[in-house]
Amino acid sequence: MVIKTNNSNYHSWYSIFYIPRLVILFFLLSTKVALCTEVRNQAHYNQIMITRENENRLIFEFSINVPIALNKALSPEKKSDVFLSQYTNLSKEKFQNQIQVFIKELQSNCLVYTPQGSKYQLMDWELPKSTALQSLLRDEMQIQKVPPEFQVHSDPIKIRAVLKSKEPVSRIKLQISKALMPILIFNSEQQNLWLTDLSPQIIVNIP
Numbered sequence: 001m002v003i004k005t006n007n008s009n010y011h012s013w014y015s016i017f018y019i020p021r022l023v024i025l026f027f028l029l030s031t032k033v034a035l036c037t038e039v040r041n042q043a044h045y046n047q048i049m050i051t052r053e054n055e056n057r058l059i060f061e062f063s064i065n066v067p068i069a070l071n072k073a074l075s076p077e078k079k080s081d082v083f084l085s086q087y088t089n090l091s092k093e094k095f096q097n098q099i100q101v102f103i104k105e106l107q108s109n110c111l112v113y114t115p116q117g118s119k120y121q122l123m124d125w126e127l128p129k130s131t132a133l134q135s136l137l138r139d140e141m142q143i144q145k146v147p148p149e150f151q152v153h154s155d156p157i158k159i160r161a162v163l164k165s166k167e168p169v170s171r172i173k174l175q176i177s178k179a180l181m182p183i184l185i186f187n188s189e190q191q192n193l194w195l196t197d198l199s200p201q202i203i204v205n206i207p
Helices: 007-018 021-039 066-074 080-088 092-109 130-143
Strands: 002-004 046-054 057-064 111-113 118-121 123-126 157-164 171-175 183-186 193-195 201-205
Touching: 066 080, 066 092, 066 130, 080 130, 092 123, 092 130, 193 201
Parallel strands: 046 183
Antiparallel strands: 002 118, 046 057, 057 157, 111 118, 111 171, 123 157, 171 201, 183 193
16 A cells, blocks of 8 residues: 655655764664663564565565564553453454454554655565464463563564565665564664664665
8 A cells, every 4th residue: 555745754864864963872872771671571572574575575574572562552551461361361253353453553553655755554464363363362371470580481473564665665764563662673784773662763775
C-alpha cells in the first residue's frame, strides 16, 4: 500500500546533520539510557534484518519477543501476568482474532518513507500459527514462575514482512510499531541501528 506525501518532508530529514554536536551527543546519551533500562532484563532483544529481493522489493525479517510485543499491542495497560492469564484462556477463535488485530497494528505502524515522497506500509506479514503463539504465551506464563536466578527465557519468534515499492529504493526512512521497540536493525552492510521510543524513525541505506 502506498500513500503519497509531501516531498519536502523527506528532505527535512537532512536537517539533522546541521544540529550542533552537543545536541546530538545529548540525544544519543538519552536514547542509550532509555534503551538500557528497557532491554537489560530481556534475554533477547528484538531485531530486524533488511535484505533486498530486487530494486523495488525489500524483505524485513523480524526476530521478536512475542509475549512482550502482543502485550504492548493488544493490552498495553495490563501487566504481563494479567495479560498472559487472560490471553492464554481465550478460545482458539478469539485468540486468532486477536492475532489478526496484532497484524493490522503492525501493518498500520510499520512504515517506510522514500526520497520520492511516498509512504508505504509493510505488507504480507507472516507469523507462526495462532495456536503456536498461544502455546508460547502459556510457556511464558510458566517461565515467569521460575526464580530469576535460573535465567529461563522464551526464544524469539521469526516474523516476516515485505516492502513493495513502485520506485527503486536504496535509502529509506523507517518507522516501526512501538509494540516492537526497542529494536535493532541490520542491513546487508551489517550496520547496527537502534529504534526506540525516543528515536522512533531512522534512515537506513539499502545496498
